[in-house]
Amino acid sequence: MLSNKPFNQSREIPEIDRQRIIELNQESFDQLLTFVEIVPDNAFDLGFIESNFAKDRDAIIQALISHPDCQEMQFEILDFPDPDLRFLMDEILKVLPTVKVQPHKKLILLVRGLEHSIGMTGEYPPMLVDLNWVRDAYPIKVPHPMLFCLPDYAITRVANFAPDLWAWNSGTFVFKTPANTRDDAVSQTLDASKGITNCEVPEKQERIDLLKRLLMEYTPSNGREETEGDLKTRIRVLNELGIAHRSRSEYSTAKYYLEQALDLAKNDEDFISLKAATLYELGWIQDDWGNKKKAIALYEKSLELLEKIGNVQGKAATWHCLAIIYANQGEVAKAIAFYEQSLELKEKIGDVEGKATTLNQLGGIYANQGEVAKAIAFYEQSLELTEKISHLEGKASNLHCLAIIYTNQGEVAKAIALYEESLELQEKIGNVRGKAATLHQLAGIYANQGEVAKAIALYEQSLELEEKIGNV
Known part of the structure; x- marks a missing residue:
């Protein structure tokens, strides 16, 4: 029994x-x-x-x-x-x-x-x-x-x-492991229609667990002879694990998996697309760590490979990331040019999620330049697209950015409501970095309103998360 x-x-x-x-x-x-x-x-x-x-x-x-x-x-x-x-x-x-x-x-x-x-x-x-x-x-x-x-x-x-x-x-x-078990795991992870960064925490963890099982299955140490197809799947699994951990702000773990993928791809012509994707993800991590020169070098290597194989979607995403770096360095004209090139390609191929992300970033540039109406228009266009495709990460970002604008305009109640909605989404998908940023902004509002104890509590929560992910 x-x-x-x-x-x-x-x-x-x-x-x-x-x-x-x-x-x-x-x-x-x-x-x-x-x-x-x-x-x-x-x-x-x-x-x-x-x-x-x-x-x-x-x-x-x-x-x-x-x-x-x-x-x-x-x-x-x-x-x-x-x-x-x-x-x-x-x-x-x-x-x-x-x-x-x-x-x-x-x-x-x-x-x-x-x-x-x-x-x-x-x-x-x-x-x-x-x-x-x-x-x-x-x-x-x-x-x-x-x-x-x-x-x-x-x-x-x-x-x-x-x-x-x-x-x-x-x-x-x-x-x-039966073949159908492996096939089911691949369909739920590598071939899933929804990206892992947009999954809520339980589903994201479930996918990570499945990816780790697949990694064991596709390594030669378990007695299976490794074919080229097995190697390709192993690289894809390592890449996806890197993306998953990066989305949770677990950068060291993400880098660990991505560097394994890069080593396996090497200079094999059959794996150029995978190598480009890995370089792109490593560039993202270096940018988040503040290593701008390393990030640019990795993005440019990825871009070179993407242009070689004519990967338009990858090229658009990489231009977008380069634009972020140049915007942060104060090279606004250069950043806008890269964003516009990226946006043009994304519209051409119908990449709605990518288009929403670039519109969000353009909104940020115009907000920083004081062109508030233009910034709000870009954020709202982006928000509409993220709601249309149920992209939680993008929606949370747009809500956060709009809240900053309304805070600066003195519309505090509206800003708080947007921050809280963004915070709820960040918690759903396990975006630690985003959650920390939103808690920080909310703390600032309460501090300005004289609610010091509430502000301190929020700052301390934000600080704890920033320490957790090593955001110096």
């Missing part, structure tokens, strides 16, 4: 998908069945189910529970998805007393979600350090067979950073 509450938190996997993964991994599944049959009852034993996608792990668990040979076993699924989890045993000991043990059945614990606290990078995750430290207490305090259900990288990290616990391992059951 299954613990109802945890299991109901999982998506029921269709029978065809369960059959597909078991047929692909019949030998591993048979070994897993043998493990659960021979492990002693009321005694600690440890095994690992290795599968890179949560959907497949759920399919394996459901196939195991429903198997005729397992009807005399009681499986309890324990979910621990907290990324800040440190003391696993303490959490297990909180749950165990609530488990209604069925007489004459072998109790087996299935542990899921630990990949979040194990992490993909960095040395000695706190959870694994503690797991290794208390390993001798498990046979005494948790006298039941236990299966950890994890992706391959997490199992490798258990072996590396909790070697004493790993010594208890009685079996690792490796399940290969």
